[in-house]
Ligand SMILES: Nc1nc2c(c(=O)[nH]1)N[C@H]1C(S)=C(S)[C@@H](COP(=O)(O)O)O[C@H]1N2
């Protein structure tokens with residue numbers, strides 16, 4: 001084997017060819033600059049009140065994607081990433097954009113004009129995504145267009161441009177020229193993106209208005225949870241789920257932060273008179289408190305997309321009574337500031353149940369993630385047809401005339417909650433000691449109530465579990481079963497009965513189109 005020492009290698013007569021990865025990096029930095037500048041500009045527009053709210057390009061592209069996601073992909077995302085599904089989507093969007101920008105940069109190095117055109121097209125697609133967001137105004141495209149212009153400018157001065165000077169720089173020093181461009185461009189883009197996200201993600205006025213509600217004492221508070229509603233079994237989900245632990249499901253890429261003082265809710269459609277209320281008016285109403293367990297239709301058997309809280313709010317029926325629904329109406333299409341809609345049976349909002357325009361959750365002002373300033377809570381219905389966060393409009397209409405967000409995506413237009421039960425302890429796969437073991441969990445059949453819960457170990461007969469005190473038919477009910485555990489591997493099953501005596505369906509069914517059914521079973525080992 002022979003080697004050639006560097007000293008004997010012939011000196012190059014041509015300037016060294018610019019490496020292909022220069023183009024890739026050029027493209028990525030141009031993309032980062034674009035997004036950074038656009039994000040800062042978007043935050044600026046919001047801050048001077050010239051924007052409808054969500055004009056930052058990455059969020060807009062992700063949001064537009066969510067709204068066009070086929071149901072199977074949405075189910076996959078929730079099943080795989082759970083409540084992190086939106087973070088996963090944001091990461092995915094960034095990865096796809098990065099790869100696209102790198103490819104465009106490589107193209108620009110060979111054929112500058114083609115690269116610039118491709119970059120401009122991506123920018124225009126981003127601007128288009130911004131325009132399709134709910135409530136978007138024409139001015140909202142400005143940040144993305146300005147960002148794209150900056151990215152184009154950067155790219156046009158890159159490795160693909162002025163080849164002689166770039167080559168000269170390369171011969172002078174193999175790194176100095178482009179490295180400086182990348183470091184400066186990348187740093188400016190990253191700092192701008194960070195700044196824009198910080199400024200845009202938090203509207204100071206919204207936080208101030210939320211803090212103001214904290215200071216308002218709860219008038220007419222009468223509700224106390226009976227002591228026996230919580231069995232206090234270690235590992236069992238608490239009867240009231242703290243706000244910070246409460247499950248969160250929605251289609252909002254950026255959590256809307258609404259200044260309560262700007263909030264309005266209008267009642268439209270088939271009504272005697274349209275009504276609009278603002279935050280002050282709502283505050284002047286007699287508030288009610290209610291215990292209501294929310295459940296997501298996407299919850300799998302044994303899943304945790306269910307939670308219970310005390311909600312404080314004004315009954316929806318009182319607002320609807322002011323408007324006077326006309327005969328023939330059978331549905332209320334609720335609309336959120338983020339464009340989400342829910343189709344709620346009119347009857348569920350006008351009968352005597354605790355359907356509330358809620359402003360507090362467990363005594364606190366609603367967290368932004370859970371709908372501040374106002375969300376709807378309706379006992380007995382899955383969240384997607386009832387629990388609209390950041391609610392802005394109630395349109396009295398019919399199921400024949402209007403469809404809500406999830407209906408064309410393969411979910412039932414109406415969504416009464418199905419009777420279900422879950423084992424919290426012992427956990428699946430747990431190893432426990434022989435002797436008395438507390439098997440405990442929750443069961444729910446909102447607005448009907450739970451009358452009985454039974455537990456089955458292996459193939460033994462079903463045995464009655466002890467129920468916690470019934471705090472409300474609108475909430476879940478804890479249960480516990482003292483199991484005399486013997487050594488070996490055991491399957492534990494649970495089933496619940498609603499107040500009419502009907503047992504939950506044992507048939508295995510997936511969440512779509514109207515809620516999962518089946519028996520929750522956990523396998524444990526006893527030593
Ligand atoms: N504006 C808005 N409200 C919404 C949704 C949404 O996507 N957007 N999702 C609904 C669904 S599917 C559920 S299960 C509940 C969840 O409420 P939570 O996040 O407060 O637990 O909110 C409902 N309200």
Ligand SMILES: [Mo]
Pocket residue numbers: 249295296297298382383384
């Ligand atoms: Mo849901």
